[in-house]
Amino acid sequence: MTREPFDYSPITERPRLTWPDGKRVAFYVGLNVETFLPDRASTSIWPLDLIPDPLNHGWRDYGARVGVWRVIEILDKYGVRASTLLNSLVAEQNPQIIKAGVERDWAWLAHGSTNSILHTGLEPADERQVLTEIVGTIEAATGQRPQGWMGPALTETLNTPALLAELGLGYVLDWTNDDQPYPLTVPGMLSVPYTVELNDLGLFLRGLTGPDFLQMVKDQYDVLRADSADSGRVMALALHPFVIGQPFRAKYLDLALEYIAAQPDVWLTTSDEIAAHYRTSALATQNSR
Structure with missing residues (x-):
């Protein structure tokens, strides 16, 4: 069997995790800023086998043209910096x-080249070249070298974490199996919590409504805050501008962030800052024992 890239660690048996200023829940927005190829299938609202596919491609492209700008206004309103x-x-x-x-x-964070191409089926040498190009392009465009990775549709190869470490990255979001960061078996690499549950793409395409989304965000925070009485937790909110950026949904994102931002025990942060704090506090403490 292929070994998992992490060891089993029940959350009940770990040292206490603390966040800055005594906050109990570290909250970040994972904002998927993606592009799609018109001649290749990808996330679709109606499955069709057409080239080009105006219906599905247009639905996705709404995010870049309109939806992301609506989301930006809402993030700005509550002082939330996107991851x-x-x-x-x-x-x-x-x-x-x-x-x-x-x-x-x-x-x-590096998120592949396009969400029309999954990050899978690559030989190590080819993957090293692909990752180098992706990371270098993002660094040149943003002025910052990415610290984290999430593959398109959360895809990796068996070699991805090690190759990312070679390139100076320090964490991945692909393994959505925890409410706290934890070390991978690749030296220096962490897993930071992400979510496929509190994720607009999965929720709304299953037929949930804006009020459903709002209640789920509130419930997620409330339970994580209660859990954090003994040790800090991470709450990720995964957003796609072509989904949450629709007018009838954006209203409920506004209300959800209004609720989160008003909580006295929340740390409004980014996945980069969560990884850095865990590395310099919790992980450093564990390694010194």
Whole structure:
């Protein structure tokens, strides 16, 4: 059997995790800033086998043209900096979005080249070249070298964490199996919590409504805060501008962030800052024992 890239560690048996200023829940928005190829299938609202596919491609492209700008206004309103899951081709196709994020000091994570191509089936040498190009393109466009990675549709190869470590990255979001960061078996690499549950793409395409989304965000925070009485937790909110950026949904994102931002025990942060704090506090403490 292929060994998992992490060891089993029940959350009940770990040292206490603390966040800055005594906060109990570290909250970040994972904003998927993606681009899609018109002649290749990807996330679709109706499964069709057409080239081109105006219906599905247009639905996705709404995010870059309109939806992301609506989301930016809402994030700004509550002082939330995005943890941006960035396809490197956005630098070429939608540079205005990157400019807006740089002005707001967003965190930038490598998220493949396009969400029309999954990060799988690569030999190590080919993958090293692909990752080098993706990371280099994002660094050139944003002025920051990415610290984290999330593959398109959360895809990796068996070699991805080690190759990312070679390139100076320090964490991945692909393994959505925890409410706290934890070390991978690749030296220096962490897993930071992400979510496929509190994720607009999965929720709304299953038929949930804006009020459902709002209640789920509130419930997620409330339970994590209760859990954090003994040790800090991470709450990720995964957003896609072509989904949450629709007018009838954006209203409920506004209300959800209003609720989160008003909580006295929340640390409004980024995945970069969560990884850095864990590395310099919790992980350093564990290693010194």
